[in-house]
Amino acid sequence: MKLVLPPRVTDKTFQKALDAFAGVVGKQWVLNTDEDRETFSDIYAAGDADQHVPAAAVGPQSVEEVQAIVRIANEYKVPLWPISRGKNLGYGAAAPRMSGTVVLDLGRMNRILDVNERFGYCLIEPGVGFFDLFNHLQEKKIRLWMSVPANAWGSVAGNALERGYGYTPYGDNTRNICGLEVVLPNGDLVRTGTGAMANSATWQLFKWGYGPSWDQLFCQSNFGIVTKMGMWLMPEPEATLGLNIQLPNPDDVGWAVDELAPLRLNGVIQQSPSIGNSLRFVASATQRSQWYNGDGAMPDDVLAEVLKKAGFGWWTINLRLYGYDEVNETHARIIKDAFAKHTKQEFQIVKWHRGEPIENSGAGIPSTQALQMINWRGGRGGHLGFSPVLPATSEHVLKQFHSTKKRYEEIGVDYYGSFTLMERTATNVNLMVYDRDDAALTAKVRALFKVLVADAAKEGYSEYRTHLSYMDDVALSFDFNHHALLRLNEAVKDALDPNGILAPGKQGIWPRALRTERA
Amino acid sequence: MNTKTYVPLPGCLTRLALFVAAACLATTCVAARGRDDSAQKLEDGKKLFHARCGYCHLAGGTGTIMLGRRLGKDRSLLEERTDLSAEYVKKITRVGINSMPPHNRIELPDSELDLIAAYLTRPASARAPDAAGPKGGTP
Numbered sequence: 226m227k228l229v230l231p232p233r234v235t236d237k238t239f240q241k242a243l244d245a246f247a248g249v250v251g252k253q254w255v256l257n258t259d260e261d262r263e264t265f266s267d268i269y270a271a272g273d274a275d276q277h278v279p280a281a282a283v284g285p286q287s288v289e290e291v292q293a294i295v296r297i298a299n300e301y302k303v304p305l306w307p308i309s310r311g312k313n314l315g316y317g318a319a320a321p322r323m324s325g326t327v328v329l330d331l332g333r334m335n336r337i338l339d340v341n342e343r344f345g346y347c348l349i350e351p352g353v354g355f356f357d358l359f360n361h362l363q364e365k366k367i368r369l370w371m372s373v374p375a376n377a378w379g380s381v382a383g384n385a386l387e388r389g390y391g392y393t394p395y396g397d398n399t400r401n402i403c404g405l406e407v408v409l410p411n412g413d414l415v416r417t418g419t420g421a422m423a424n425s426a427t428w429q430l431f432k433w434g435y436g437p438s439w440d441q442l443f444c445q446s447n448f449g450i451v452t453k454m455g456m457w458l459m460p461e462p463e464a465t466l467g468l469n470i471q472l473p474n475p476d477d478v479g480w481a482v483d484e485l486a487p488l489r490l491n492g493v494i495q496q497s498p499s500i501g502n503s504l505r506f507v508a509s510a511t512q513r514s515q516w517y518n519g520d521g522a523m524p525d526d527v528l529a530e531v532l533k534k535a536g537f538g539w540w541t542i543n544l545r546l547y548g549y550d551e552v553n554e555t556h557a558r559i560i561k562d563a564f565a566k567h568t569k570q571e572f573q574i575v576k577w578h579r580g581e582p583i584e585n586s587g588a589g590i591p592s593t594q595a596l597q598m599i600n601w602r603g604g605r606g607g608h609l610g611f612s613p614v615l616p617a618t619s620e621h622v623l624k625q626f627h628s629t630k631k632r633y634e635e636i637g638v639d640y641y642g643s644f645t646l647m648e649r650t651a652t653n654v655n656l657m658v659y660d661r662d663d664a665a666l667t668a669k670v671r672a673l674f675k676v677l678v679a680d681a682a683k684e685g686y687s688e689y690r691t692h693l694s695y696m697d698d699v700a701l702s703f704d705f706n707h708h709a710l711l712r713l714n715e716a717v718k719d720a721l722d723p724n725g726i727l728a729p730g731k732q733g734i735w736p737r738a739l740r741t742e743r744a
Numbered sequence: 745m746n747t748k749t750y751v752p753l754p755g756c757l758t759r760l761a762l763f764v765a766a767a768c769l770a771t772t773c774v775a776a777r778g779r780d781d782s783a784q785k786l787e788d789g790k791k792l793f794h795a796r797c798g799y800c801h802l803a804g805g806t807g808t809i810m811l812g813r814r815l816g817k818d819r820s821l822l823e824e825r826t827d828l829s830a831e832y833v834k835k836i837t838r839v840g841i842n843s844m845p846p847h848n849r850i851e852l853p854d855s856e857l858d859l860i861a862a863y864l865t866r867p868a869s870a871r872a873p874d875a876a877g878p879k880g881g882t883p
Contacts, residue, residue, distance in 0.1 A: 330851075
């Protein structure tokens with residue numbers, strides 16, 4: 226991948242900046258060969274990796290080094306794109322929004338600084354991965370559970386900052402953030418919440434602090450570089466009870482949402498159940514060519530036959546109950562009664578009690594097996610995620626499901642979607658799986674994405690997270706009072722980052738000097 | 745009574761003997777340390793492989809499943825392969841292959857990748873008996 230210089234920066238200035246970075250971190254940790262740039266590119270890009278070319282990467286190991294790098298970036302006006310581990314797969318991976326940006330890779334800052342079993346929290350650096358924290362908890366026999374996303378290769382802190390989620394009662398990862406340490410765009414260092422007291426006794430215990438609460442301002446933003454994160458972890462429960470069920474018909478998702486949403490809201494179900502089309506399980510275990518070789522999206526009758534042969538219904542629902550046996554059993558009965566009104570399908574029950582192997586429990590256990598599905602079409606697989614948030618009702622969910630499935634069929638991509646129920650909303654993650662070398666298909670996927678964003682916006686739905694290439698589209702769909710929110714975000718951006726050096730364009734927020742780069 | 749007559753060596757021979765002894769000792773040490781270093785490097789490579797590649801490339805991992813699909817089950821576990829070259833391991837790690845993404849030099853510095861490659865291409869003598877069988881073919 227050839228060097229693309231950042232806007233406003235000459236070749237000579239860029240080299241001076243790299244030399245200065247090397248003076249801070251050592252030459253070994255400043256990477257700028259063509260091959261290095263490839264490794265920090267959008268590794269699953271749908272043919273648009275050339276829109277997000279990293280100019281180089283620099284890997285600090287301490288807060289002080291991050292501060293020094295930020296000061297150098299200001300001096301030379303070289304933009305930085307902070308990443309924790311760079312595994313934001315389907316959303317751009319390690320690549321920056323704007324070509325020419327230098328990736329600030331925090332992966333070497335990977336210390337687990339504190340784990341407190343009594344209060345249920347950890348304090349970690351951004352390079353700590355899900356596997357690292359899981360292994361730490363297991364090896365030290367600490368009875369705290371993590372919330373883990375479907376693909377757990379990435380960073381615990383990075384996932385929470387991007388508002389990722391898992392499937393335990395602590396599944397809304399952003400909600401578990403309690404106290405951050407942040408390097409600001411001018412190199413200053415702040416701690417949020419009560420961490421702003423030098424001798425705070427409650428930094429990881431009390432979120433709000435005093436006055437404005439800043440934790441959320443550093444999520445999905447470009448206002449600072451998080452160098453430490455406090456995160457609440459779930460105490461290991463006495464027992465878990467899993468309820469898995471297959472629903473045979475596409476429209477079953479409607480009544481399932483209407484039955485589950487009130488139970489999610491009133492606390493009978495404390496985690497976020499996932500209702501996913503069963504093709505995702507078939508795609509994880511097999512390849513498309515084993516079932517079907519036709520062009521276009523797999524026809525409904527073929528899909529029905531595939532699911533039948535593979536032993537799945539159209540939808541698979543996985544529910545988990547956590548706590549005391551008696552309570553779990555009571556809640557399971559309530560759920561079963563609710564479903565019995567609509568289907569004769571039986572729930573498969575998986576019970577776990579403390580002391581039994583954790584693999585059978587409802588704990589978050591890191592895995593990368595979800596990545597299997599990108600091999601569905603063979604070749605150099607890739608995927609893109611379109612993830613609007615809807616009110617959790619059958620009316621909204623069915624309309625969105627049919628509309629998206631139809632759009633997929635129009636361009637010949639197999640539908641692959643799920644609805645994850647939060648208390649009041651359903652997050653609809655739709656994946657588009659493609660062979661990266663199929664230029665015609667990836668072009669269609671890119672075009673479809675913009676159509677889906679526009680479709681969703683017409684219905685009043687926004688995405689909870691998006692790929693680099695669509696950050697501006699989604700930001701502009703927040704159009705109340707002529708995009709007042711964007712004006713506010715950019716006013717804050719200009720105040721904190723007058724030189725515009727931190728992650729220009731992230732989430733559609735551009736610094737004044739670079740607003741012409743907006744798509 | 746068993747007596748031995750102590751015959752002192754002339755000074756120059758004493759120095760020579762000491763030198764030879766020291767040289768032998770040094771050679772022995774180097775040889776021993778060489779074996780130790782080599783074993784330690786393989787052990788380090790194994791630990792690194794498990795920590796950095798194990799997410800996908802141990803039994804049941806997504807990489808193992810994909811390799812099994814492409815090359816057959818008996819060539820799906822990288823640790824058991826005997827047909828890999830260090831250069832191939834290093835190149836694929838850096839550029840990726842099929843659905844496997846490339847790995848950068850911050851998450852996996854060259855020095856660590858060298859150890860992993862050395863571990864995956866270790867000689868048969870350094871393998872467990874049950875893992876030393878031929879697993880040949882085109883990588």
